[in-house]
Amino acid sequence: MFSDLDALAPDALLGLTKLFAEDKRAKKIDLGVGVFRDKENRTPILRAVKTAEERVFGWETSKVYTPPEGASGFGDAVARLLLGEAHPALADGRCAVVQTIGGCGAVRLGGELLKRVGAECVTSGAPTWANHQPLLMAAGLRMKMIPYYDAEKRAVQIDGFMGAVEKLGPEDALLLHGPCHNPSGADLSREQIDAVLDRACAQGFFVFIDAAYHGFAEGLDEDAYLPREAARRLPELLISYSCSKNFGLYRERTGALIAVAKTPDRASAVKSHLLNLARGNYSMPPAHGGEIVAEILTSPELTTLWREELSAMREAIRENRRLLVRTAAEMQMGDALSYIERQNGMFSLLPLSVEQVMAMRERHGIYMAGNGRINLCGVNEGNVAHLCEALRDVAGK
Numbered sequence: 001m002f003s004d005l006d007a008l009a010p011d012a013l014l015g016l017t018k019l020f021a022e023d024k025r026a027k028k029i030d031l032g033v034g035v036f037r038d039k040e041n042r043t044p045i046l047r048a049v050k051t052a053e054e055r056v057f058g059w060e061t062s063k064v065y066t067p068p069e070g071a072s073g074f075g076d077a078v079a080r081l082l083l084g085e086a087h088p089a090l091a092d093g094r095c096a097v098v099q100t101i102g103g104c105g106a107v108r109l110g111g112e113l114l115k116r117v118g119a120e121c122v123t124s125g126a127p128t129w130a131n132h133q134p135l136l137m138a139a140g141l142r143m144k145m146i147p148y149y150d151a152e153k154r155a156v157q158i159d160g161f162m163g164a165v166e167k168l169g170p171e172d173a174l175l176l177h178g179p180c181h182n183p184s185g186a187d188l189s190r191e192q193i194d195a196v197l198d199r200a201c202a203q204g205f206f207v208f209i210d211a212a213y214h215g216f217a218e219g220l221d222e223d224a225y226l227p228r229e230a231a232r233r234l235p236e237l238l239i240s241y242s243c244s245k246n247f248g249l250y251r252e253r254t255g256a257l258i259a260v261a262k263t264p265d266r267a268s269a270v271k272s273h274l275l276n277l278a279r280g281n282y283s284m285p286p287a288h289g290g291e292i293v294a295e296i297l298t299s300p301e302l303t304t305l306w307r308e309e310l311s312a313m314r315e316a317i318r319e320n321r322r323l324l325v326r327t328a329a330e331m332q333m334g335d336a337l338s339y340i341e342r343q344n345g346m347f348s349l350l351p352l353s354v355e356q357v358m359a360m361r362e363r364h365g366i367y368m369a370g371n372g373r374i375n376l377c378g379v380n381e382g383n384v385a386h387l388c389e390a391l392r393d394v395a396g397k
Contacts, residue, residue: 013130013369020367028365029383031374034182034346035250036313039380046248048306052295056288068275068283070099070256071290077297078241078256082214082224089231093264096271098278099285102253103212103242104135109257110208110238111139112277113270114173122208123168124175125149125161127349127371129182129210132175149184151351154339156186165196170204178211179223180345183373187217187344193226197233207234212242215310216317217344227258235262243293245346246310254289317346320376327384333392346375356394364390 010018016032035043069075075097079090089095100106114122122141124132125148133143147160168174176196181187188196200207209227217223227239236259243254257274261267278284296302321341328337340348352360352372360366366387368374379387 016367016369019361023365023367025365027383027386029367029378029387031366031368031378031387034245034375035377036245036248036317036346037375037377038316041378041380043248043250046306046309048296048302048309049248049292051305052292052299052302055295056291060291066099066284066287066290068278069097069271070285071287071294073294073298074099074290075256077294078243079258081220081297082211082239082241082258083228083231084221084224087228087231089260094261094267095231096259096261096267096274098257098259098271098274099290100240100255100257100278101282101285102244103210103240103255104131105253105282105285106240106242106255106257107132107210108135108139109274109277109281110240111136111141112281113238113259113273114206114208115140116273116277119171119173119206122173122175123164125177127183128175128177129212130369132210149181149186149349151349154186154349154351155342156188156192158188158192162192162195162199165199166203168199168203168205173206173208174200175208175210176226178209178214178226179217180213180347181343182212182345183347183349183369183371185340185343185345185348188226190225193229197229200230200234207237209237209239211239213245213345214241215246216314216346219314220307220310231260234260236260236266243289246313247289247293247296247306249289249292252289252292253286254293317376320379321348323381323384324376324379324387328388328391331385331388331392333388340376346377347373348376349373350391350395352395359394360390363393366390 013032020030037043079095079097083090100109120142121144122136123144123146126145127149136143146164147157150157179187207230211227214223230237239258241256241258244250259270261270296306325337325341350372354370357368357370357372
């Protein structure tokens with residue numbers, strides 16, 4: 001049965017971790033996999049998460065299956081966090097929420113729902129997160145790429161993007177990133193978001209939002225502008241949500257798929273299909289991460305603590321961006337990296353070719369994705385000079 005299977009190459013990004021660990025050089029930098037790291041290069045458990053875990057362990061009396069829609073209170077809490085307590089879509093009962101296996105699970109489940117209702121293709125700005133295409137293709141969809149990031153100007157290519165968006169119609173689905181675009185860090189402005197939503201209202205194309213870094217750009221409310229406006233203005237949409245970054249629950253694989261429908265009855269019908277699709281994939285989600293999030297978001301003191309910790313993570317990433325830009329300027333690189341300070345979230349794209357990325361790794365022990373994407377969390381005062389020196393050597397920046 002397995003005799004014709006050839007071994008596949010390991011995932012390029014996940015394989016970087018192994019390559020980095022095997023590198024014996026003292027001066028090496030891991031800018032690859034997207035996890036938050038503090039100044040000591042650690043990914044700590046948030047205090048709010050640790051306290052919530054202790055509470056969950058305290059009152060847990062059974063390991064019986066989690067309900068198919070997820071841990072008690074999780075879906076409602078996440079929807080209210082993202083959309084806001086008084087959002088009309090929530091007040092009108094037009095939202096259906098299902099806990100998923102991480103943000104990946106939410107994207108996959110959303111893709112399968114789109115396929116079930118007749119969609120064939122999802123349109124996305126280029127570049128997009130590397131796992132979008134495998135997840136949506138596994139759901140039976142094609143992906144069509146349109147212009148988004150201008151690599152020369154280091155900014156959103158808004159004319160090209162809007163020109164392609166204006167050609168979409170009722171049979172199309174557009175995948176939009178929430179704040180902190182992965183891999184570029186270049187986000188749509190509020191005015192640009194409004195323009196996209198204007199076209200969605202006028203042309204009738206479907207909107208699918210991937211919100212993986214809520215709270216990492218400007219703040220929880222500020223970062224929610226796109227999903228809140230989309231849910232207010234559009235009759236229906238999908239939002240995938242990840243708790244990996246903002247709650248630090250990477251290994252717990254906790255996420256949600258939020259569906260907004262025209263009426264409460266339609267929302268109920270959509271939820272029944274989501275649960276049916278989930279049953280055919282993983283049956284029901286694990287309890288642990290969902291219970292932690294629900295405990296945090298329903299406890300005023302834990303919510304306050306978590307917001308403070310999230311704010312500290314966001315500011316730490318901002319400071320790393322400033323540090324890199326400032327150091328590059330001090331090392332006679334001019335404003336070559338100044339665009340990094342204008343972007344949001346963990347990621348930015350360095351202006352490097354695939355060959356230059358390999359040279360950074362082989363000559364200087366600096367590991368990053370093949371497209372030049374770096375995780376700014378890996379930059380710190382102890383290694384930023386080495387990173388800039390390597391860039392000057394490899395790219396002449």
